[in-house]
Amino acid sequence: MRTTRFGVIGGGAVGGLYGCLLAKAGFDVHFLLRSDAEHVRRHGWKVETPSGDFEIRDVNVHVSADTMPPCDVTVVALKTTQNCMLQDLLPGPTSQGGRVLVLQNGLDVENDAAEIVGAERVMGGCCFLCSNKVGPGHIRHLDHGRILLGDYCHAQEKVSGQLAAVCDDLVQAGIDAKFVADLNAARWKKLIWNIPFNGLSVVLNASTQQLMESQDSYELARSLMIEVYQAANACGSTISEQVIQTTLDVTRDMVPYDSSMRLDYLNQRPMEIEAILGSPIRRAQACGSDMPRVEMLYRELLFLDRKAKRSQAASKDD
Amino acid sequence: MRTTRFGVIGGGAVGGLYGCLLAKAGFDVHFLLRSDAEHVRRHGWKVETPSGDFEIRDVNVHVSADTMPPCDVTVVALKTTQNCMLQDLLPGPTSQGGRVLVLQNGLDVENDAAEIVGAERVMGGCCFLCSNKVGPGHIRHLDHGRILLGDYCHAQEKVSGQLAAVCDDLVQAGIDAKFVADLNAARWKKLIWNIPFNGLSVVLNASTQQLMESQDSYELARSLMIEVYQAANACGSTISEQVIQTTLDVTRDMVPYDSSMRLDYLNQRPMEIEAILGSPIRRAQACGSDMPRVEMLYRELLFLDRKAKRSQAASKDD
Numbered sequence: 001m002r003t004t005r006f007g008v009i010g011g012g013a014v015g016g017l018y019g020c021l022l023a024k025a026g027f028d029v030h031f032l033l034r035s036d037a038e039h040v041r042r043h044g045w046k047v048e049t050p051s052g053d054f055e056i057r058d059v060n061v062h063v064s065a066d067t068m069p070p071c072d073v074t075v076v077a078l079k080t081t082q083n084c085m086l087q088d089l090l091p092g093p094t095s096q097g098g099r100v101l102v103l104q105n106g107l108d109v110e111n112d113a114a115e116i117v118g119a120e121r122v123m124g125g126c127c128f129l130c131s132n133k134v135g136p137g138h139i140r141h142l143d144h145g146r147i148l149l150g151d152y153c154h155a156q157e158k159v160s161g162q163l164a165a166v167c168d169d170l171v172q173a174g175i176d177a178k179f180v181a182d183l184n185a186a187r188w189k190k191l192i193w194n195i196p197f198n199g200l201s202v203v204l205n206a207s208t209q210q211l212m213e214s215q216d217s218y219e220l221a222r223s224l225m226i227e228v229y230q231a232a233n234a235c236g237s238t239i240s241e242q243v244i245q246t247t248l249d250v251t252r253d254m255v256p257y258d259s260s261m262r263l264d265y266l267n268q269r270p271m272e273i274e275a276i277l278g279s280p281i282r283r284a285q286a287c288g289s290d291m292p293r294v295e296m297l298y299r300e301l302l303f304l305d306r307k308a309k310r311s312q313a314a315s316k317d318d
Numbered sequence: 319m320r321t322t323r324f325g326v327i328g329g330g331a332v333g334g335l336y337g338c339l340l341a342k343a344g345f346d347v348h349f350l351l352r353s354d355a356e357h358v359r360r361h362g363w364k365v366e367t368p369s370g371d372f373e374i375r376d377v378n379v380h381v382s383a384d385t386m387p388p389c390d391v392t393v394v395a396l397k398t399t400q401n402c403m404l405q406d407l408l409p410g411p412t413s414q415g416g417r418v419l420v421l422q423n424g425l426d427v428e429n430d431a432a433e434i435v436g437a438e439r440v441m442g443g444c445c446f447l448c449s450n451k452v453g454p455g456h457i458r459h460l461d462h463g464r465i466l467l468g469d470y471c472h473a474q475e476k477v478s479g480q481l482a483a484v485c486d487d488l489v490q491a492g493i494d495a496k497f498v499a500d501l502n503a504a505r506w507k508k509l510i511w512n513i514p515f516n517g518l519s520v521v522l523n524a525s526t527q528q529l530m531e532s533q534d535s536y537e538l539a540r541s542l543m544i545e546v547y548q549a550a551n552a553c554g555s556t557i558s559e560q561v562i563q564t565t566l567d568v569t570r571d572m573v574p575y576d577s578s579m580r581l582d583y584l585n586q587r588p589m590e591i592e593a594i595l596g597s598p599i600r601r602a603q604a605c606g607s608d609m610p611r612v613e614m615l616y617r618e619l620l621f622l623d624r625k626a627k628r629s630q631a632a633s634k635d636d
Contacts, residue, residue, distance in 0.1 A: 203521060204621050216620040223614070292610045296541070302534040303522050 002026045004169050007071035007093035009086075011036050013131040013260075014103050015077025016139040018147075018175060020047045023056050025173035030060040030068050032089065037063045039136035049141040065089045070096035073166055076113060077103050079264075080275035083112040090116045099162055103127055103147070105194055105260070106275025107187050107283055110152045122152035123163055125177075126186040130257045143255045146176040150183025188232035189239055193247050194276050195228050196221035198261035199297040202271065202304060209256050212248075220293075222248065227291040231280065234289035265304070268312060273301045320345045322487050325389035325411035327404075329354050331449040331578075332421050333395025334457040336465075336493060338365045341374050343491035348378040348386050350407065355381045357454035367459040383407045388414035391484055394431060395421050397582075398593035401430040408434045417480055421445055421465070423512055423578070424593025425505050425601055428470045440470035441481055443495075444504040448575045461573045464494040468501025506550035507557055511565050512594050513546050514539035516579035517615040520589065520622060527574050530566075538611075540566065545609040549598065552607035583622070586630060591619045 005028040008019035015031070023029040023045075033040060044057040062068050071093040076086065083104075090113060094100060100113045103125045114122045130142040149167050151160050159179050170177035180186050197208055200217060204210075211217040225244045232239045264271045277298040284291050323346040326337035333349070341347040341363075351358060362375040380386050389411040394404065401422075408431060412418060418431045421443045432440045448461040467485050469478050477497050488495035498504050515526055518535060522528075529535040543562045550557045582589045595616040602609050 204618060204625075206621070206625070210625070214621050214624060216617045216624070220614060220617040220621070223610075292541075293614045296538060296611045296614055299534045299538040300522060303524070303532050303538070306532060306534070307522075307524070307528070 002028070002169070002172070004028075004072045004165075005069065006030070007032065007068055007074040007098075008077060009065075009074060009089055009093075010077035010079075010082075011040065011133075011137075012077060012079070013133045013139060014127055014129070015075060016045065016133060016137075017047065017049075017129070017131050017141050017145075018075065018077070018103065018127075018170075018173075020045045020054075020056050020139065021173045021175055022169070023059070024054060027169065027173065028060070030062060030071060030093070032062045032065055032068060032093075034063070036136045037061050043137060046138045047141065048139065050143065065092035068093040070094070071098045073099050073101050073169075075101045075103055079270070080104050080106055080109050080272045081270040083109070086112050087116055094121070097121070099123060099166070101125055101149070101166060102152075104275065105190070105272055107184070107191065107279040109275050109279075114152055119153050123149060123166065124152055124183045124187070125149045126183075126190045128190065130255060132258075132263070142257060146178065148183075148186040149177060149179045150181070150186060152183065154181055154183060182237060184235070185232070185237035185239060188228065188235070188237045188280075189243055189247075191232075191276065191280055192225050192228045192239075192243055193251065194259075195280065195294055195297070196224040197251065198259040198272075198276055199224070199294075199301055201259045201262040202265045203297065203300045207256060207258055207262075208251060208254065212252050218248075224293050224297065227294050228280065231284035231287070231289040231291050231294075235283055235287040261301075265308070268308060271301060271305055273298065273305060277301065320487070320490070322346075322390045322483075323387065324348070325350065325386055325392040325416075326395060327383075327392060327407055327411075328395035328397075328400075329358065329451075329455075330395060330397070331451045331457060332445055332447070333393060334363065334451060334455075335365065335367075335447070335449050335459050335463075336393065336395070336421065336445075336488075336491075338363045338372075338374050338457065339491045339493055340487070341377070342372060345487065345491065346378070348380060348389060348411070350380045350383055350386060350411075352381070354454045355379050361455060364456045365459065366457070368461065383410040386411040388412070389416045391417050391419050391487075393419045393421055397588070398422050398424055398427050398590045399588040401427070404430050405434055412439070415439070417441060417484070419443055419467070419484060420470075422593065423508070423590055425502070425509065425597040427505075427593050427597075432470055437471050441467060441484065442470055442501045442505070443467045444501075444508045446508065448573060450581070460575060464496065466501075466504040467495060467497045468499070468504060470501065472499055472501060500555060502553070503550070503555035503557060506546065506553070506555045506598075507561055507565075509550075509594065509598055510543050510546050510557075510561055511569065512577075513598065513612055513615070514542040515569065516577040516590075516594055517542070517612075517619055519577045519580040520583045521615065521618045525574060525576055525580075526569060526572065530570050536566075542611050542615065545612050546598065549602035549605070549607040549609050549612075553601055553605040579619075583626070586626060589619060589623055591616065591623060595619065 009032045011033040041061040074093040102110045126148045129145040167179045329351040359379045392411040420428045444466045447463045449459045485497045
């Protein structure tokens, strides 16, 4: 057994995959689960990866944060739409001074954890992976998998020793982890993909592949990317313009993959509209940068989200 | 019988309504129809209006432009997506020097007629009406009805005598017609409604009422209107900013009404994307004015249009 103890809050495509890779490598991993808890307790995790499948048995499953032991690193792998629950979930596993690693999409997603445990104990990670939960306790990792890790409070190109240690643990678990001095720059780079492809896949009811194949949506995605790139630089995160083309090229070569926002929409779950679009828009505005197309996409998504919620509420009333 | 002879090309919600009002007032009206020809020949037109219903019997119905007599005014009331047919349809009824009145949505929609009969013989009209064709030969006029008429070649605030005469005929038929010196300004004013409410109703799959009731789509519509207003002024059509709020207020008080583009999309007909969005975008670009949100809406519509066409083609192949 390796020495670092990990808590994993959330058993979706991200928490399930990385938690299982850590457990497989011999780390002491404690999962806080909801709907999958009973299934995973009985049958363990089943993980399919491009390099082979594996199972994890005798999993430490918790249904309440109260039973979790103090952890060295508590991984937040909930949807950002559930971050309001963190005030109840984080105090337990972080009670002995452990750190929090926020593996979520979007910008400013570490703020909630930072308010609870203190900014200096918070790290963030940007995951570049195609992974789906295909059933209870069943993860299918399709492609990619890199995590870029950064301190929430980063100071002039320096990386904390704790961050380097966590990165080292992840690498030992076979995860393609790297640490970066500027977490925000990594998050903005990821937004260059997330904003157009999550947003348009919902508004245009299309897969990533369909969006790449049509000249209209390709140009539209590109124009959104340019706005995000310009906003990132206006906000002090230096990103090369080349990232836009590279992101498009990677997307073209990607396995057919539905964005998480599209899956959420199709499955009538809340979409991460605020983390992925609202927060970047507000940050850009504060830095004097305008993103008219991104803002339009944001409003289109809010309209669709509220329409879906009204329709769900109406069908419950029937 | 009044003296002016009208040809009406197209028997939809616009051509049907105005053609019938002219016929009711005693003008000699010749309709060029396609799908409704046999029905109208046998049963005449049925028109419902807010001020009472009426029928027109013994209609002059043509299925080919070759049988149409020379007309004083040939009204083009086709969808702009069918303008390629005008080269076959206009020469007959305009053979004795008659004029053409283009009652279509969008910008630069008179160009096709002007190429065929000469710019000086072309007039345009902007219709502000809620009217639907609800069945063969059956028009339901719901609300509004004003036509703003203008010469295609307008010269410094002057209106041609022919335009004034046509306007007079329309007024005698009980139509709320007015002539304006700047047709383009009228068209831009109408685009302030058409661009947001036609476009968003398709992309967000929503009625005008739903778009007005949600704060997100209301703000989105308003931001699109501001772009159109700014482009109009950049292109030399002086429009007051007050038009934006007035248009929103009128829309709020409008009867529940589906935009023509939404009806076209839902009924798998081609949408007037080029006339309503493409032409204004190109005109604005030529005048150095950028409409990023309108351009985004344009690309979203093109994507949806092509997806629908592919899906129709695929279902035909089955």
